[in-house]
Amino acid sequence: MDQTIYVAGVGVISGIGNNVAEHLASFEREAAGMADITLFETIHQHSRPVAEVKLTDDELIAQTGLSTHNGRTALLSLVAAREAMTDADIPDIKNWRTGFVSANTVGGMDKSEDFFVHFLADNSKGKLKNVFDHECGSMTEIVADELGISDFMTTISTACSSSANAIFYGARLIKNDILDVVIAGGADAITKFTLNGFNTLMILDKELCKPFDENREGLNLGEGAGYVVLISEKVAQKLGKRPYCKLSGYNNSNDAFHQTASSPDGTGSYLAMKKALKKSGLNATDIDYINLHGTGTPNNDSAEGTAIKRLFHPAYPPMSSTKSFTGHTLGASGGVEAVFSVLAVKHGLIYPNLRFKTRMTDLPFEPETKFQKGQKIKHVMSNSFGFGGNCTSLIFSEVKE
Amino acid sequence: MKIFIRSSACVSAQKTFGNVGFLTDITEYQGTRLRTIEPDYKEFIDPKQIRRMSHVIKMGVAAAKECLNNGDVEMPGAVITGTAFGCMEDTVTFLTRIVEQEEELLPPTAFIQSTHNTVAAQIALMLKCHAYNNTFVHKGISFESALFDALMMLKEQDADNILVGGTEEMVDTSYTVLTRLGLYRRQPVSNLSLYDSTEKGTIGGEGAAFFLLTDKSSSENMAELTGLRTFYRPKDANDVSGRIKAFLVEHNMTTDDIDLVITGKNGDYRNDNIYKELQSTLFKNNTTGNFKHLCGEYPVAASFGLWLAANIIKKGNIPPVILEKDNHAVSAKIILLVNHYQNKYFSLMLVSAV
Numbered sequence: 001m002d003q004t005i006y007v008a009g010v011g012v013i014s015g016i017g018n019n020v021a022e023h024l025a026s027f028e029r030e031a032a033g034m035a036d037i038t039l040f041e042t043i044h045q046h047s048r049p050v051a052e053v054k055l056t057d058d059e060l061i062a063q064t065g066l067s068t069h070n071g072r073t074a075l076l077s078l079v080a081a082r083e084a085m086t087d088a089d090i091p092d093i094k095n096w097r098t099g100f101v102s103a104n105t106v107g108g109m110d111k112s113e114d115f116f117v118h119f120l121a122d123n124s125k126g127k128l129k130n131v132f133d134h135e136c137g138s139m140t141e142i143v144a145d146e147l148g149i150s151d152f153m154t155t156i157s158t159a160c161s162s163s164a165n166a167i168f169y170g171a172r173l174i175k176n177d178i179l180d181v182v183i184a185g186g187a188d189a190i191t192k193f194t195l196n197g198f199n200t201l202m203i204l205d206k207e208l209c210k211p212f213d214e215n216r217e218g219l220n221l222g223e224g225a226g227y228v229v230l231i232s233e234k235v236a237q238k239l240g241k242r243p244y245c246k247l248s249g250y251n252n253s254n255d256a257f258h259q260t261a262s263s264p265d266g267t268g269s270y271l272a273m274k275k276a277l278k279k280s281g282l283n284a285t286d287i288d289y290i291n292l293h294g295t296g297t298p299n300n301d302s303a304e305g306t307a308i309k310r311l312f313h314p315a316y317p318p319m320s321s322t323k324s325f326t327g328h329t330l331g332a333s334g335g336v337e338a339v340f341s342v343l344a345v346k347h348g349l350i351y352p353n354l355r356f357k358t359r360m361t362d363l364p365f366e367p368e369t370k371f372q373k374g375q376k377i378k379h380v381m382s383n384s385f386g387f388g389g390n391c392t393s394l395i396f397s398e399v400k401e
Numbered sequence: 402m403k404i405f406i407r408s409s410a411c412v413s414a415q416k417t418f419g420n421v422g423f424l425t426d427i428t429e430y431q432g433t434r435l436r437t438i439e440p441d442y443k444e445f446i447d448p449k450q451i452r453r454m455s456h457v458i459k460m461g462v463a464a465a466k467e468c469l470n471n472g473d474v475e476m477p478g479a480v481i482t483g484t485a486f487g488c489m490e491d492t493v494t495f496l497t498r499i500v501e502q503e504e505e506l507l508p509p510t511a512f513i514q515s516t517h518n519t520v521a522a523q524i525a526l527m528l529k530c531h532a533y534n535n536t537f538v539h540k541g542i543s544f545e546s547a548l549f550d551a552l553m554m555l556k557e558q559d560a561d562n563i564l565v566g567g568t569e570e571m572v573d574t575s576y577t578v579l580t581r582l583g584l585y586r587r588q589p590v591s592n593l594s595l596y597d598s599t600e601k602g603t604i605g606g607e608g609a610a611f612f613l614l615t616d617k618s619s620s621e622n623m624a625e626l627t628g629l630r631t632f633y634r635p636k637d638a639n640d641v642s643g644r645i646k647a648f649l650v651e652h653n654m655t656t657d658d659i660d661l662v663i664t665g666k667n668g669d670y671r672n673d674n675i676y677k678e679l680q681s682t683l684f685k686n687n688t689t690g691n692f693k694h695l696c697g698e699y700p701v702a703a704s705f706g707l708w709l710a711a712n713i714i715k716k717g718n719i720p721p722v723i724l725e726k727d728n729h730a731v732s733a734k735i736i737l738l739v740n741h742y743q744n745k746y747f748s749l750m751l752v753s754a755v
Contacts, residue, residue: 105516201513390534
């Protein structure tokens with residue numbers, strides 16, 4: 001049960017790119033993905049910038065070859081999961097027990113919204129095919145069927161920590177000898193439901209977000225999907241190449257403070273980071289880069305910052321929020337940022353925290369603002385915290401030659 | 402490692418919650434939708450909060466707390482829930498307001514409580530429980546996925562007294578939509594004669610059932626959860642039969658060892674054909690029972706099935722109302738629960754006496 005879990009492949013799609021290579025280019029150019037909303041009609045069209053994937057549903061259908069449109073989330077999920085599997089290129093994958101563990105928060109809500117307009121006017125109206133795949137699990141099922149995975153699949157939904165928990169769970173499935181290969185991560189499309197939801201909470205920035213800045217005013221929504229291919233030691237031996245890195249630590253703790261707000265001292269995030277370190281056998285000083293949850297809301301960044309201070313003071317590793325590029329991709333963010341963390345270990349990258357100007361008054365540290373490559377990065381921590389107090393931290397570590 | 406069910410609690414369309422007889426006073430319904438019999442929520446939740454909570458949150462929190470009480474455990478080692486549809490009431494409320502109010506002046510509460518992890522989160526919040534907290538949302542195996550997580554966690558020796566539950570609420574909107582999708586009977590039916598005719602459609606249901614799982618043996622434990630297996634899209638009845646046999650072999654058993662088979666029959670012939678086929682082949686010598694005429698069909702109905710199985714073992718009697726016609730048995734020590742949701746997601750649970 002103590003075997004090492006390796007990352008053999010990665011795939012990602014978000015507002016700054018449709019694949020891994022485009023993401024790396026956008027990071028290097030320091031080009032964020034936020035703009036006006038184009039996906040649907042809304043009164044917030046020009047007042048709430050979002051980071052949309054720069055492909056329409058039709059373009060995604062053409063690219064993926066899916067014959068029906070049962071939710072943009074499934075389309076995004078398929079693009080990234082397929083890239084991850086292709087990237088991993090596991091020899092004779094049919095001979096291994098393979099699973100798909102995916103996460104999302106609102107399933108086929110974009111289609112349900114279309115249905116609901118007609119349904120509300122007349123309960124016998126509304127196209128049933130638009131609501132047939134409303135469930136979160138449907139998104140996973142559609143993609144698993146396309147990928148030809150039937151040994152094991154499940155879906156996790158713990159708000160904004162969803163896909164970090166999917167990766168964590170995937171690793172445990174391998175450690176428990178249930179599976180040999182797991183494609184794990186998550187996806188979420190921007191919907192009217194979530195846009196309005198976050199807007200009612202008054203945590204959407206009217207400008208581009210400024211994570212960890214004293215004058216931050218909220219988050220920008222994003223969308224996308226991110227997956228890692230996790231493999232067992234046995235599969236790693238047959239891989240024919242060095243894996244990207246290993247997943248060395250993980251923890252899920254609950255803040256148990258409030259349904260949506262984080263506790264002032266960041267109890268949940270502190271526990272998640274601390275216990276993930278313990279799981280990996282590392283000390284705080286071993287961490288070379290933290291990919292922050294860093295949504296840009298006053299509450300999250302203050303709680304997360306306080307938790308980091310409690311755990312890392314006085315030696316702070318470089319850290320940044322890549323949500324300053326991708327926006328907050330909600331249920332996808334843990335997967336998307338796990339991919340960035342894996343790439344950070346592999347290529348020695350530190351991503352800039354865009355638009356940072358002023359250090360937060362209560363914190364003795366600030367995020368990195370420049371893109372750096374060729375750094376010595378052995379261990380990366382990735383944070384994902386969500387509604388319901390769900391806090392998860394993952395640690396990715398280098399594989400020695 | 403042996404895994405035990407230490408305690409359970411269940412809110413359902415039958416009198417299953419609190420200090421009541423074990424399915425001794427059966428409620429008959431006429432219709433195609435069974436609603437839960439409500440506990441007195443004031444015993445479990447601050448009255449100020451009750452007003453703001455949707456049905457699924459109230460059911461979930463009450464069942465979770467009662468389960469902890471029954472197991473004499475104050476703080477669980479982890480909280481894991483399963484739900485296919487999540488918080489439908491709040492989701493529908495928020496969607497309706499977006500449309501009707503054209504996105505203007507929306508109150509946030511419904512959105513806040515619409516996330517699928519709300520029940521698990523509210524349990525953590527009320528208990529001030531900082532432990533592992535997860536929610537599985539995979540259609541007809543949402544509950545089994547949660548249970549599977551708990552079993553792994555016990556094997557990892559990472560936590561004890563894991564609180565696992567399945568919750569699902571049926572609101573008018575989901576009932577209307579699912580009826581249009583052809584899930585339910587077109588004519589009202591008595592739940593107690595659900596299996597009497599061969600028809601399309603079942604009866605809709607809802608409920609919440611929670612369990613405390615432990616690896617510590619005790620005479621107080623209700624039952625042993627000996628095995629759990631799920632599988633997806635089996636090819637045919639032979640495939641299902643083969644998988645059941647293999648599952649039993651893994652636990653050094655054959656169908657001869659099973660005292661009672663509980664199936665997920667729901668009165669829709671498209672759903673029940675596979676059970677009928679198994680009953681005339683693999684299970685032809687087994688006593689068989691069913692449970693969905695008591696609780697209705699819903700994606701986590703297997704959680705009611707597990708509650709039933711654990712109680713049959715603990716209480717030492719089989720409620721006659723569950724038995725298939727012409728089947729007779731008074732007690733069971735080893736029970737196999739076979740369920741599927743719309744022929745796609747199958748689950749097997751093996752429950753035995755401690």
